[in-house]
Amino acid sequence: HDAFKTNKKVSLPSVHLEKAAVLFNLGAVYSQIALAADRTTDVGIRTACGAFQSAAGAFAWLRESGVAAKAVAAGATTVDVTPDCAAMLEKLMLAQAQECFFEKVIAGGKPPALCSKVARQVGVFYEEAYAALCAPPLSQHFDRTWVSHVQLKAAQFYADACYRFSLDLHQQEEIAQEIARLKIGMNALADAKKAAKGVAAPLLDSVNKLESNMKTNLDRAMKENNSVYLMRVPEAGTLGALPAASLVKSTSLAEVLDASNERLFSSLVPDGSMKALSKYTEMVDDIIRTQAEKLQQSSEITRVRLKEMDLPDSILSLEGNVSIPADLKEDVEAVQISGGPAGLEAELQQLRDLNRVNQELLVQTEEMLQKEASEDAQFRTQFGSRWTRPQSSTLTKNIQDRLNLFAGNLKKAAASDALIERDVKESYPLMSILDRRP
Template structure:
């Protein structure tokens, strides 16, 4: 059995025993007369709950050991105990009843599973409840008898009790100590703050560090510069500008390719319309692609505006690069001015001045460390200060005792006062030394140059962020535009494929109609010639005159019709039969594939607007169903959600 389950079984069963003992005590006099029936039912149900929980946990271990028979018996015992307790439980809390019902539901599920496995696999005999041993129980604590607790022979029962007068006196003394510590802590904190402000006014120790070559930036400005350098700095702007150029070129190429696809299809449609005249009844390409062309024009205009914005960005980078180049210096502190020694020295005491100032700063730092130690000493002394035993003794006046005990803090208070006085004197000395140092090393010019450098760095950071923001906006714009143009190009490809399929079908239909008209006209002319010219029956028949049934490939014998021009090249291969008009076979015999309608060819009245693929919503042409007015627009003309971002990137700046 896992340790957690074993411990759970032991504890649950022991708690159930405790509840059973409590239930037995509450049910018998004299407690039965002093407790409400609801409490008795509550204790009874809790006893059954913990006993059933012990059975449930124990059954889980039995199931792992494949002791299914005992598992079934334990579950039945636990469920029986819960059922009996629930019958007698009246007025118990709803939370307890919910917990009991949940436990009973889990036990029921496990019991059904165990019985099913036993019936199908194990076929073991379930033992009777009386034949099972008791569950193990264990207590987490050892009970102590009441007589042992109340035994006064071992220790004083009231040794920890403090009289009321002594407690009040202790509270008063504690308040006095807290007041002393608070006043001294405020003095120490005020002295440290004065030191910090005075040193900052004198620009110390930064001026000394600058003289030694250790220059620092203000924290906020240094963080801004580090963020710029991490993102690539001004030197990395050129690569991002190149990305803008590449994306703009890709978008322009996609736009040109899409327009060329539409123009090629429109040229082919116009050529067939010229070739077949009024028989070419489908709508013109320009009518169907008007919405697409409008969107392409919009994309072209946006690209032009974006190109203008790119030019402004490139010009901004070029013009401001001298300003921003300071951000590329690593570390950035190398761009700051430093204090230089005077070129000419009259008495050569520069080193002595610097040395004296450094020594004073070290002394000031030592005083600060001493103040921190004094504050810790105060807190430690308060922690160890315990006058309660003296108060309990009750010897003498409390005021005299307080005065004597408070005097322990006088030495530390005196040290704090001496520290503050020494600091004031040292600050005056440092101020005089710093004035001499500033005069010798011309600190005013250094401070002015440093402030100018700070402002230049801040301005460079602001300009870099502005340009970086514009570049990122441009990159997002081109990526979004490329996706939109790609969708339009795909729609154009689908449109052209459908138009090619329908063009092929319409050409075949027109050629079938023309071939049928030629056959009828040729037969009628032959009958008229045979009726007007009768040959002499007695004379030998002359050679049969060949009627122009089969015209030359480049000549059409039919009046009123012109020879179609050669078919141009198309993306979709056409059948070889409609590259030129069909030739008439001799004697008007129908040519295979011309006058006989194949089963896969559409009839003359075929609807050419049938979908070329699922989801298409033509028709592009249908001679017998065309209505005056605008043609129905296919789904690719529906304007898309472009541009998705309301960006000002491609607007003139």
């Protein structure tokens, strides 16, 4: 499909048409990158300017490399990939790249003479693009708004160059030439505005603002000339051309697009070879997996057998190559801190004393309960029905139950203490070894 008239299309088995389409799309992508950049910042201006120059380079390569001409010769009938269209788009991209520089010098407060040169070159690029749009085969292909937009942009920057040049002339008190330049620029704007149809509102606003500034300066200059300088205003034909300074160029994409060193099909492998390679890979993976499982099983068996023989720790200990294991060292320190066997004996004695005290308290409590029950029975016999207090067994049931529970716990604790004491006594010889100090 034609990029500018989508109802026109061509289907052609030609590598030249494919190359032309790729180059055209590359230029279009670069231009979109430039348009998306934020030109209110320095980084955005640099990005936009570089992308516009790269886009110009893509369209220049499309034209200069002969790809466009070969595509046309092969039968491509869409205008967008012709050499004429590529040349026009190259100038259009360069104009916008130069416009980025113009915005930068204006924002940087550069001298009017320099700003005029940069603006004039922007106008030159737009004028070249406009001339291409007005010539066949592009004249009947592009929408009229394209032509009007480019025409007005060319006039705008020519007028802006005149305006900036007039500011420099005013500083030099060349009032007559200042008036002439301002008139020339304003006439160019007026003619372009008459011919411009369907131009975007922001562009018209910018043009009107420039025209207003020029008119203000022209009125001031004419007033000064009529009252002070009294200079003869030269005719437009007697003035020289405005100087221009081109700060941009089409970026060469020769290295980017050169595929002579690329082996395009080096990574392609026949289907039979791929299947054989896949089968071989599966076999290798299976062998590795089997051997890994055998190694793991053998390692586990070896670990168990060494553990049964206290190896290799025993050998290392005999060779004197290792110190006491950390766990064993902690156990030794714990035994020594607690006082060794003597300390344990003292703690066991405390357990015996506590058990004895608890048994005595338990016996005393039982005796008190029995005494209370005996007194209750005696008074109940003595006073008969006049003794209305509940029976002792009822009142002390909860206490008796808890007493039985405590008695059972003490019995279990005593049995546990006896077991611990027996184990400690059996371990006395070993703990005595751990308690030894160098």
